[in-house]
Amino acid sequence: xxxxxxGPGSRFLALLLDSILRTLATLVILLPIVLVVGLTGFTQxxxxxxxxxVVVPIVGLVLIxxxxxxxxxxLWNGQTPGKRMLGLRVLRDQGLPVDFRAVxxxxxxxxxxxxxxxxxxxxxxSLLNDENKRLGDMVAGTIVTAERAGELQPLVxxxxxxxxxxxxxxxxxxxxxLHQLQEEDWYAIETYLKRRPELxxxxxxxxxxxxxxxxxxxxxxxxxxxxxxxxxxxEELAExxxxxxxx
Amino acid sequence: xxEVATNQxxxxxxxxxxxxxxxxxxxxxxxxRSMTGEELLEMGxxxxxxxxxxxxxxxxxxxxxxxxxxxRLVARAYGQLYRTAYRPVTSLRSFLREDFPATFRANWRFxxxxxxxxxxGAAIGAPVGRSEEATxxxxxxxxxxxxxxxxxxxxxxxxxxWLPSEERPMASTLIITNNIRVAAMALALGITGGVGTLLIxxxxxxxxxxxxxxxxxxxxxxxxxxxVVPHGVIELTAVFLAGASGLxxxxxxxxxxxxxxxxxxxxxxxxxxxxxxxxxxLLLPAGLTEAFFSPVPQVPHAxxxxxxxxxxTALYAYLLTAGRSPEAEASSPPLPAxxxxxxxxxxxxxxxxEPA
Numbered sequence: 001x002x003x004x005x006x007g008p009g010s011r012f013l014a015l016l017l018d019s020i021l022r023t024l025a026t027l028v029i030l031l032p033i034v035l036v037v038g039l040t041g042f043t044q045x046x047x048x049x050x051x052x053x054v055v056v057p058i059v060g061l062v063l064i065x066x067x068x069x070x071x072x073x074x075l076w077n078g079q080t081p082g083k084r085m086l087g088l089r090v091l092r093d094q095g096l097p098v099d100f101r102a103v104x105x106x107x108x109x110x111x112x113x114x115x116x117x118x119x120x121x122x123x124x125x126s127l128l129n130d131e132n133k134r135l136g137d138m139v140a141g142t143i144v145t146a147e148r149a150g151e152l153q154p155l156v157x158x159x160x161x162x163x164x165x166x167x168x169x170x171x172x173x174x175x176x177x178l179h180q181l182q183e184e185d186w187y188a189i190e191t192y193l194k195r196r197p198e199l200x201x202x203x204x205x206x207x208x209x210x211x212x213x214x215x216x217x218x219x220x221x222x223x224x225x226x227x228x229x230x231x232x233x234x235e236e237l238a239e240x241x242x243x244x245x246x247x
Numbered sequence: 248x249x250e251v252a253t254n255q256x257x258x259x260x261x262x263x264x265x266x267x268x269x270x271x272x273x274x275x276x277x278x279x280r281s282m283t284g285e286e287l288l289e290m291g292x293x294x295x296x297x298x299x300x301x302x303x304x305x306x307x308x309x310x311x312x313x314x315x316x317x318x319r320l321v322a323r324a325y326g327q328l329y330r331t332a333y334r335p336v337t338s339l340r341s342f343l344r345e346d347f348p349a350t351f352r353a354n355w356r357f358x359x360x361x362x363x364x365x366x367x368g369a370a371i372g373a374p375v376g377r378s379e380e381a382t383x384x385x386x387x388x389x390x391x392x393x394x395x396x397x398x399x400x401x402x403x404x405x406x407x408x409w410l411p412s413e414e415r416p417m418a419s420t421l422i423i424t425n426n427i428r429v430a431a432m433a434l435a436l437g438i439t440g441g442v443g444t445l446l447i448x449x450x451x452x453x454x455x456x457x458x459x460x461x462x463x464x465x466x467x468x469x470x471x472x473x474x475v476v477p478h479g480v481i482e483l484t485a486v487f488l489a490g491a492s493g494l495x496x497x498x499x500x501x502x503x504x505x506x507x508x509x510x511x512x513x514x515x516x517x518x519x520x521x522x523x524x525x526x527x528x529l530l531l532p533a534g535l536t537e538a539f540f541s542p543v544p545q546v547p548h549a550x551x552x553x554x555x556x557x558x559x560t561a562l563y564a565y566l567l568t569a570g571r572s573p574e575a576e577a578s579s580p581p582l583p584a585x586x587x588x589x590x591x592x593x594x595x596x597x598x599x600x601e602p603a
Binding site for chain 2 (some may be wrong): 001002003055058059062066077087091093095096097098101104105108109110111112122135138140142145190194238242
């Protein structure tokens with residue numbers, strides 16, 4: 001298994017989103033208080049109303065500014081709203097989900113990582129190691145992964161709808177000795193099929209002929225045998241390869 | 248339940264990854280609890296298939312896209328299937344019963360250093376407090392003035408009620424959050440090789456010494472300490488614990504021994520986190536005491552001192568003995584709470600292939 005690490009850019013963006021959310025939540029809490037105080041006067045609200053009521057907004061603010069990351073990263077399995085929006089997730093070094101202790105450590109270390117402003121310490125630190133770790137990730141033994149980054153489209157999706165008539169019938173394909181083809185040949189086929197949507201027909205035709213020519217020779221076929229449909233031939237080879245692999 | 252019915256047919260090779268994806272989406276969205284036992288077994292089965300398929304696909308040229316998809320699925324499923332159960336209540340109980348006191352005892356040296364540095368600070372601070380110039384020189388301009396005001400406040404009649412009852416709920420919340428913040432800072436600054444942590448402890452000690460002198464000079468020593476000790480005993484212990492956690496991290500950085508510095512840091516961090524979490528838990532009752540008991544003028548001084556003595560005795564009895572009873576040892580496996588030197592030795596042996 002391999003993981004794609006999140007870069008400093010997307011991590012900073014996630015942090016920014018989280019900060020915006022926390023600021024909005026703060027406003028939602030403070031606005032009614034400001035209104036009430038404005039209407040009734042501070043002292044009356046503060047002393048006349050139950051003193052315990054004062055604790056409610058304070059606890060709310062503490063939750064937002066003190067334990068926001070702890071709460072979300074624990075309950076959402078290594079994600080905060082900002083990270084979720086960007087498809088980031090915190091994992092432990094071994095690829096395991098974070099546990100509470102790791103979450104505590106990496107977020108306590110924010111106190112230093114955020115110094116002196118805008119996460120300068122953490123940002124510089126993450127540039128200096130190959131796992132993009134800020135100090136909190138080092139102490140907690142965590143990595144931040146980008147779950148959606150650079151997702152590749154499976155080849156199946158690209159050959160699912162053949163563009164024209166077949167080059168070879170499935171029975172004939174089944175008889176081919178695919179061991180004659182090398183790893184580079186398959187790589188060439190894959191690259192061609194992936195690039196095909198972006199190519200103009202002329203280039204595609206020329207390229208498919210260039211790639212298919214040597215393959216035909218090695219498989220003991222002639223261009224006539226595949227009715228000169230090189231593009232379809234490469235597609236069918238890919239399909240056949242995958243069909244055999246699955247069996 | 249129609250889903251289960253369709254699952255009974257052998258899944259088509261191409262469909263099974265879609266099925267795994269669907270199961271994973273549900274597990275990630277609604278948690279494992281929302282799934283039936285059959286679905287979980289199915290997910291485990293599909294995970295193993297995907298994993299073996301992935302290792303096969305890695306040896307093949309074709310095709311990067313499929314490989315990428317399998318890799319993502321396996322990684323996600325691994326995360327879901329191998330996560331530890333999320334049981335906050337059970338883990339909190341075992342943390343308090345075993346893990347926290349055991350970690351404290353295993354790392355008592357760091358705790359002792361934190362205590363010593365604080366005492367040293369207080370020993371320096373106390374005589375310095377007699378001179379205003381020296382106080383300002385040690386803590387910055389205006390410090391002597393502040394000390395003086397603090398003592399003044401306690402010397403006026405009725406001043407012992409300096410925290411009016413309607414402000415107590417807010418005060419306790421603020422005290423608790425602020426203390427936890429300072430404790431967290433003590434751990435975080437461990438990354439400076441422990442220097443930052445030592446400075447926090449030192450400054451705390453100096454302040455204690457200075458204040459002690461200031462209130463004695465003003466003749467309100469007893470009134471002041473009666474206000475401070477009920478919560479101070481617990482609070483100070485929490486500060487020592489947090490300081491110890493920072494010192495552990497600093498120690499691992501400076502003396503990683505046979506380990507890579509990174510590994511030592513991680514190991515120390517995992518242990519240090521327990522001390523910090525314990526400290527944070529202690530700061531809850533401390534903050535409540537500080538707001539609702541310590542400043543109450545109706546409570547006689549003697550009662551406050553007795554409370555402090557009892558709280559201190561109970562706390563240290565707990566830290567020094569909890570989790571040591573034979574029944575507790577038998578009911579749960581021993582926890583790996585060796586001090587750093589212990590880990591280093593274990594690790595060295597493991598690397599050299601020696602028996603532990």
